[in-house]
Amino acid sequence: MTASATTAPPTLRPEPTAPAPTRRRGRFGIHLFLGAVSLAFLAPLLLAVYASLRPYEETAQYGYFSFPRRLSFDYYRQAFIDSGMSKYFLNSLLIAVPGVLLTLFLASFVAFAVSRLRMRGGILLLMVFTAGNLLPQQVIVTPLYVLFNKIPLPYWMSDSLTMYDSLWAVIAVQTAFQLGFCVFVLANFMRTLPQEILEAAIVDGAGVWTQFWRVTLPLCRPALAALGTLQFTWMYNDFLWGLVFLSDGDKLPVTSALNNLRGEFFTDYNLLAAGSVLVALPTVLVFLLLQRHFIAGLTLGASKG
Incomplete structure (x- = not known):
């Protein structure tokens, strides 16, 4: 036998890895840093909740960072009743919900045309929509x-017979300013979808509307959910x-209701904190309901090459 025949083939040695204690220390450091950052962002909200549960006289005497003597939800009831918050909540929903739906509907049209159809000037059109955000x-x-x-509206759409002093004005402005961001995000997301799906639909005889409504749009559900959550938060x-654009006080959004809790000569900041927490509850509820889709929309494409 020759020497080459008796020589054993070389074995592949595994790459050296960091010892387990080192990996655990690194993971602990990352978790500690993320926890500290999360606490820093949550600190103002936690302080507002803590202050809203304490009487103003107690915090004025002992300070906001003192140990509580008495906790109650009286300020929340008072803030909701004194500010008339229920009608302002309705006004904000009448602005935010149609605004979000209209923005996503129009943005998905433009994004589909720019990213999935072969049209001239598509990139230029996307740049124009993106530049609008600047x-x-x-x-x-x-x-x-x-x-x-100067824009007239019928009496059943506006009491002032113009677009001013109507919810339509606020909805139009919100939609116009948020449209560019949504087009930019949806267009980039649609580009990641396999082109073969659209080609198969064309072979089966699908028209442009079918390609958009029944093929492309269902695949964009995570991106639409993430954008819907952000847009509702911003518009609300x-x-x-x-x-x-609203001169009638009864049409103002809920964020303006906090002004009703400020006195002319004295402001109870604990009462104002309770009102702020109440105003923030709908956005928290929307995020909790859509958090699975929101996180999926943010992480889509993270593992693609």
């Missing part, structure tokens, strides 16, 4: 104010547009 909203407050006062929490 325009400061406060710059066009005065032009929009003048414009909405907005304070500027309702204050500018």
